[in-house]
Amino acid sequence: MCGICCSVNFSAEHFGQDLKEDLVYNLKQRGPNSSKQLLKSDVNYQCLFSGHVLHLRGVLTVQPVEDERGNVFLWNGEVFSGIKVEAEENDTQIMFNYLTSCKNESEILSLFSEVQGPWSFIYYQASSHYLWFGRDFFGRRSLLWHFSNLGKSFCLSSVGTQISGETNQWQEVPASGLFRIDLKSAAISRCIILQLYPWKYISSRENIIEGNVNSLSQISADLPAFVSVVANEAKLYLEKPVVPLNMMLPKAELNTHCSNISNVPLTRETLQVFLTNVHMKEIIQQFIDVLSIAVKKRVLCLPRDENLTADEVLKTCDRKANVAILFSGGIDSMVIATLADRHIPLDEPIDLLNVAFIAEEKTMPTSFNKERNKQRNQCEIPSEESSKDVAAAADGRPDMSVNVPDRITGRAGLKELQAVSPSRIWNFVEVNVSMEELQKLRRTRICHLIWPLDTVLDDSIGCAVWFASRGIGQLVAQDGVKSYQSNAKVVLTGIGADEQLAGYSRHRIRFQSHGLEGLNKEIMMELGRISSRNLGRDDRVIGDHGKEARFPFLDENVVSFLNSLPVWEKANLTLPRGIGEKLILRLAAVELGLTASALLPKRAMQFGSRVAKMEKKNEKASDKCERLQIISLENLSTEKETQL
Template identity: 35%
Template sequence: MCGIHAIISPSFCSLSEISPELHQNLVNRGPDYFGQVTRESSDGRWKLRFTSTVLALRGDRVTKQPLHDDSGSRGGNVLCWNGEGWRFMGEVIGEHENDGEVIYRGLKDARSVEEVMGVWKGVEGPFAFVFYCEALQRVFWGRDRLGRRSLMVRRIEGGGVVLGSIADGEGKWEEVEADGVYSLGLGDGVARRHDWVEEGENFVSAKFCPGGSVSSIGVFNKALPSFEGETPLTSASPSVRALKDQLVESLKLRVLNIPNPPSSGTGKTRVAVLFSGGLDCTVLARLCHDILEPHQEIDLLNVGFENPRVGARLKKEANGKEVDLYEACPDRITGRKSFAELKNVCPGRVFRFVAVNVPYSKLQAHRQQIISLIHPHNTVMDLSIACALYFAARGQGSVRSESPDPDSEPSTVSYTSPARVLLSGLGADELFGGYSRHAAAFQQDGYTGLVKELLRDVSRLAERNLGRDDRVMAHWGKEVRFPFLDERLVKWAIATPAWEKCDFEREEEKSGVEAAKRVLRLLAMELSMEGVAKEKKRAIQFGSRTAKMESGRDKGTTLLS
């Protein structure tokens, strides 16, 4: 995870210094290194300044950014890179290599827009970037096909632009769309968009493909079942085994070879899971047990809030008795139950349940900072979700210390997770039919309606608010990784027929688990996580109780005041 800021300004405008607040926010994202590089266009009409901060998680050393060379009278190429390139041109990037350097080597010799685009099309993994190509006198910027990293843009006087991982509080900022790569020609001042996929390539756009392309990754399978001699979806189904294989490969890239966090003397805890106790995150934690070395510990970050409105109701129902509002949060109850199941199924592995309790006063103290980070998003729902992710990523809470005496109460000690890599289960609902609207679509129009709803959801993956989420979690010098949003896993999932993912045609009694995300639930059963396999879906803002803090009448679409 890194912080990016770049300004491309006409020469008649001065390059103002980065404000102290923006400087600090960039350093929060990348505490290991801060660097700046300036350039001037070959005709002297443009001034350029590139800023990067680095959170070092790849390679065997801290790689200084921006990456650049100093050829030519006015300088050479510059790359600000914020991402994780797991594969480049189909090959896995080695554990001792830095992904940014590998990609930069591919860009240095580019002499055409097509060659630059060929490099970016060859990157698999989440990223955002700004690249100045000296030979073409053009600045390129963009986000990966699924928009997993933040990058925003605002226009300035004279046709220039400012780009940043986070906003600087000036002007009108917009999220950079994940629909291609953008560029600004320094010779003509014209901005362009370059599509991820052109007509005639392997995966053409929805305009040319009857099935519809999903984020330029693959073609969605719109087939409908015949049910003639068809095998029901069970634990033995090929799609269950394939999902496990896909998830394991995705997780290996994301949890192995993580450098030892600077704040951890032993290096035993390098990975943490954003842990509600639900199906998606618990399956990830369970598979991490199979992948990581036995001595590696895994933190489970479970957040709960003091919600005054809910607290008043609970205290009234308890007839004045003391109520632990944090332990009463739905996600805390589910989290402790799934934590117990993990410990039972994975003996010998240290799973650490970190209870992140957020008093209302602390939430209010951080509220303005969170609103600033989520900008330009500005609704009540944006804030509710962001609050939960912000404090969970911080990883500051408490853990229960088990007592050797079974009759004594466990003590609680303060704890801050040193893990700088966080895992999120986001994406599973869209890929495998986990939302209530998927069931409703099936009830209304059978598999025709379900397929239509699934296609709509996966087609909007790149429009999810992942940039917003990136900004609030990266603020703590943490990087969130999404195993379900690995390009190869997404490609497999959208090519798999709907009834092999969420078998709404058959009752729960025949498979033991409900139809929503049935393929993932059956995988959980195969992993001996029966309780988790039967867990219901719950939105994070309701599970952690960040929603409707003061009034039950607030709508999620209401703008923040």
């Protein structure tokens, strides 16, 4: 994980300008292990590169990296497959070595077509004055662009800033392919032309059968008049890393292998009926295998203490977790946790991050009320210590109950995991968030990370993910409750399961009105828009804690496997909630030894954590969220001073 940024100026009067302080601060939050800036000047333009690294694998490689020819590279990604990276090597340097050896644009495209894993990058080719940049096919890493008026400058960055009064705000770079700008030409013409090299899928007969989702006109729609997006002159493209969605429809009425399922109680045995079918059982095992490999790649690419003494190994209670999981106890997080347990060393704890929002603060302990009033009078944001006091007080008071739905299922899920793997230390981290803390940290931190997304849904999910991934809470153990902060640098999340496996209620609605054909189209749409709807936001929010989000369900091999299956082998929406949606995942859970969690209906994070409608009851998820609106620069500075 890194914070990467490149600011380009075409006007000599602005040469030498530094990045805005707020932008540098946001970038450093993502990359706490090293920071460096590099200035590259030409007669017609100037580029300021800024790199901030979160060190996770190999030798710490400070960014930006530069070679003897003046080429510059910024990389925010993980190479999990496709390009060989040894355990002791750093993928930033490996990718840069490959890039600088590319003789033409076709070889650059071949390189990025081979990489499997999340990435965004910025690459400056000094000899040709080209600036290349882009995001992976799913958009798992954030990259934003900002164009100034009249084409005098533009900026690319992992994260932006929200400042009132600015008309041209940051926008997400579409995950539509690679972009290339001729900086010398742009400086002379004062027109920025973005050449796009789109993603395309090639059939075995070498016929293009599936192009990129976003058309040139869609990408250009929200850009200033002096910026245009055009197809690259050579009509080259990147090869899509996943196979197209199987749109096949059944020739006859489906046999569910359990025709009377709607009339019996939903139990684990109900699901086991499906596994009596040999074909279905084979598919489930294949799914477990491919998902297990995806999890393995995401939990082993980490620095670990390999030289512990025997005594140190025995002291597992002193070991720190390297991996955390956004954990609701639902089917997605339970399966990820179970598979992570297969591959993480047994003497290493796993942090399960479970968030709950506290709606009422009417009867707090007297000591806490005094402390809260003191902070309010001093205009201070609650410290981490006072947040823990809120959590502890809340957990012991009926009127401050944090027994929200995800907390209840989370605790039940913990018991299941302890039964499946009793030798593992499972740190169930109860993250409890008060209304006061939510409002203040949304205003000072979270709203700047969610931007440019701005709906009520973005607010709810963004806040829930930010607080959960921060990992400040409490552990409830046999010897009592103790404060805890997760220091795990890697955070696994189950995003991608609902989109591919018909997990949302809208999938069921679409199926009821348009059958399997409509359901297929809905799934295709969900996966096609996941980069702009979810992943950039979640990457910015989790990365703000100096942690890296990893998405096993969006591993290229997992997506290709699921795309290859007909829809009825993944979900069966003729069956009740708790079975029909994500059927293939529920059956995998049964095979993995899970029990009650395999039958839990889908519950969105914003409702399970109770952050949705906490402040306003009558708003819709798609409404623009007033709470995310820009605050003035003066107020922003005042708020930040109170945190110091």
